[in-house]
Amino acid sequence: MLLERAKSLLLLVDMQERLVPAMADAAAVTDRCGILLKSAYELGVPIFASEQYPKGLGATLPALAEFATRRMEKLEFSAYANLAIRDELKRAGQSQLILAGVEAHVCVAQTATMLRARGHEVFLVADAISSRRSDSVTLAFERLRPQGVWIVNLEQVVFECLGEAGTPEFRELSKLIR
Numbered sequence: 001m002l003l004e005r006a007k008s009l010l011l012l013v014d015m016q017e018r019l020v021p022a023m024a025d026a027a028a029v030t031d032r033c034g035i036l037l038k039s040a041y042e043l044g045v046p047i048f049a050s051e052q053y054p055k056g057l058g059a060t061l062p063a064l065a066e067f068a069t070r071r072m073e074k075l076e077f078s079a080y081a082n083l084a085i086r087d088e089l090k091r092a093g094q095s096q097l098i099l100a101g102v103e104a105h106v107c108v109a110q111t112a113t114m115l116r117a118r119g120h121e122v123f124l125v126a127d128a129i130s131s132r133r134s135d136s137v138t139l140a141f142e143r144l145r146p147q148g149v150w151i152v153n154l155e156q157v158v159f160e161c162l163g164e165a166g167t168p169e170f171r172e173l174s175k176l177i178r
Contacts, residue, residue, distance in 0.1 A: 001150070003123060003160040009094035010040045012049040012068065013079060013101030013108050017058030023102050023130040024137070030061060032128040032154050033100050035176045037067040039158045042173060046092055048072065050079040052107060078110035080118070096121045098157055100128035104140040112149050123150045125157055 015033055020026050040047050049060045049068040053075055060071055074082040080089070089097075097120050099108055108129055112122045124144065131137050141151050155177055162170050 001121060003096055003098065003152075003157060005043050005045050005161040005163075007094055007121075008040075008045050008096040008098055008161065009089070009092050010036065010045055010047045010098045010100070011079060011089075011111070012037065012047065012060070012064060013099060013111060014050055014052040014057070014103070015061050015064050015101045016051055016054065017061060019052070019057045019102060020061060022132055024132065024134045025130055029102070029128060029130040030064070032125070033064055036098075036100055036125055036128050036154055036157065037064055038176060039154075039161070039173050040098075041067045042169060043161050045098075045161060046070075046094065048085070048088065048092075050074050050082075050085060050101075050107075050111075052077075077107050078114045079107065080111050080114035095119075096123065098123045098125060100125040102129070103131040103136065104129045105131050105136040109140040109144060112144050113147060116144075116147050116149055121150070122148075123152050123157065125154055126151050127153045 046069045047067050049071045051073050072085045076082045079085045097115050116122050
């Protein structure tokens with residue numbers, strides 16, 4: 001199954017000011033999320049960002065927040081468990097959900113599980129996801145794969161959404177990945 005930009009929505013999970021610094025490979029994951037969001041923005045893919053208890057954990061990192069179509073607060077670990085976020089996702093109407101963010105084994109995994117159970121095609125961007133411990137990321141992916149969640153990387157997402165080379169979008173976005 002390939003991603004199709006017309007069917008896709010990118011959900012950035014909890015990439016927040018006071019949470020991200022505690023993650024393994026925080027700088028690399030933040031950089032990859034930035035490339036992912038810029039690419040999605042350029043391709044017209046809607047971008048939602050969830051924020052876990054922003055009063056305590058801060059807002060979405062400013063470099064990422066500028067690309068979000070919608071930022072939404074939550075207390076639930078799963079973004080999909082939050083009724084307001086669930087309603088927004090339903091209104092958007094996309095069947096393919098691309099997930100990036102933190103923490104892989106908690107908020108990302110619970111969101112992916114609930115989305116998949118409701119029939120969505122779920123794609124986790126492995127190089128744009130982290131947890132405090134790297135082994136927690138591995139465990140999350142091992143648990144989610146049998147549920148039908150696709151584990152992909154940034155380049156797969158960008159090139160599948162592009163669909164072809166030789167376009168102005170291709171030339172612009174391929175520069176970001178190099």
